[in-house]
């Protein structure tokens with residue numbers, strides 16, 4: 071078996087009508103991922119010393135050895151990631167997929183392609199060194215500025231100032247006009263392998279340059295004792311606050327709490343890590359780092375970051391010393407949970423999840439989009455499930471929710487086109503002159519696409535999803551749709567439902583265990599045009615509605631009723647139990663179901679809306695008999711239908 075598949079982050083090139091041109095930045099061959107046992111075995115077979123670390127096994131680097139025979143022992147360390155097999159030597163900066171290293175180890179002589187690969191990397195390393203040299207020449211160190219200049223600089227960047235701040239940031243370079251800062255990113259040998267450039271007033275557009283982002287910015291508070299602990303925080307402001315409070319340990323700036331696996335070797339030597347930042351993100355970080363050495367600073371009174379705690383005059387030193395372990399225990403007590411419970415209570419808005427900006431009605435009912443949940447979206451064929459799902463996920467991605475799309479039914483290029491048009495809000499073909507601008511902005515969104523199409527075995531899909539989660543810290547996975555993992559063939563219907571249950575169970579487990587939201591798009595089992603879809607009849611078995619936290623059904627009444635509308639029914643909501651409907655008005659130009667401003671007053675009255683919906687429902691029944699049904703009779707029927715509708719929902723909840 072030799073599968074080759076890739077996870078692409080879409081990049082849309084500014085070609086006029088060739089939106090389908092997809093450039094791959096992330097190109098990961100899963101077939102190359104080897105289990106850690108295989109890695110160890112091969113290394114031992116070849117006579118290399120193997121050392122087990124938290125996230126990597128380390129061994130000697132053969133590439134450095136070939137260059138020079140005399141190397142200091144500690145310098146000559148090659149890290150091999152235990153999960154992916156990705157290798158990295160901080161000394162010579164050579165890095166790559168496991169299969170490259172495997173070939174290097176197995177062959178006594180350097181292969182042509184491998185040699186080219188290494189030469190190419192070395193060229194990039196030289197280029198970066200020149201680049202960094204230029205930065206050093208054109209800038210000065212913060213420590214060389216006068217006190218007034220430093221004060222002015224910190225005011226400009228809105229950094230917290232204290233009298234030793236420039237000493238703490240002595241590695242940081244300042245441009246001549248004092249508007250740009252360069253933070254050096256160092257690897258495990260303290261070599262500069264990149265830099266983070268921040269421009270005053272444009273902090274959002276700061277960029278990282280250098281070698282494959284394999285370095286971190288770190289510093290220490292002045293005159294603190296030596297310490298094998300590192301404190302990881304999401305912003306430079308947090309770093310400065312901790313330094314001002316003289317918190318001992320290495321202060322590491324983990325930009326936005328994101329930890330690409332290539333950074334793991336930089337943190338391998340720390341015995342104790344303290345994570346202080348957004349709980350959801352930091353949990354994913356701890357899992358990668360090895361939970362046994364991680365501790366968390368939990369939110370206190372709703373104060374999530376070190377900066378917030380510092381502004382509230384809390385002692386950062388105390389908070390760090392009281393950080394709690396991250397390690398999971400299979401059996402726990404309330405005493406161990408109380409901090410988590412308290413953190414949830416004081417941080418309730420966050421707990422409700424990320425709010426949809428385009429669908430305020432949905433936000434009002436569901437609270438928001440939360441990690442660790444399973445959502446099932448269904449509706450009749452051709453009702454726009456994919457389009458709606460694309461827009462809902464786009465909305466979240468625009469707010470920083472890292473999303474993986476598994477689109478098995480329609481090609482990624484078409485899906486990306488839909489999302490781009492939703493993003494732009496105008497028909498693309500009539501606005502080609504603006505295409506490069508839209509595409510450039512869209513490209514910055516944290517959306518990844520699985521390069522799968524058509525039928526796929528669930529095992530292969532899960533492997534890819536797991537891998538993507540590890541690499542890109544996903545918080546949302548969309549699968550469109552489940553039917554593409556059930557295989558083809560004309561077996562009995564019952565077998566098909568068994569397989570469907572297995573797929574749902576797999577994603578349910580993934581969502582909970584990996585603390586990631588999963589949205590499954592499903593086709594309904596039966597469609598009779600005259601009937602509303604109800605949760606009890608759609609999935610073929612009860613599994614989907616039992617396992618799902620949220621069940622969303624698109625109801626399209628336009629074909630069957632005179633005044634019929636399309637709406638989204640929230641048929642299950644485990645979080646708050648609120649059920650109801652959200653109207654869907656389609657804007658063809660923007661490919662959008664986004665609620666219009668004019669309907670705003672309606673959205674504010676969900677009850678009224680629900681009544682309207684029932685009214686339509688009853689109209690539909692009576693249209694054929696007598697369009698002039700007396701009003702009182704109409705109302706009677708209306709309440710009857712409302713009863714069936716509600717009992718459907720109640721039955722669904724009872725199946726739990």
Ligand SMILES: [Zn+2]
Nearest residue numbers: 131134159162
């Ligand atoms: Zn090396």
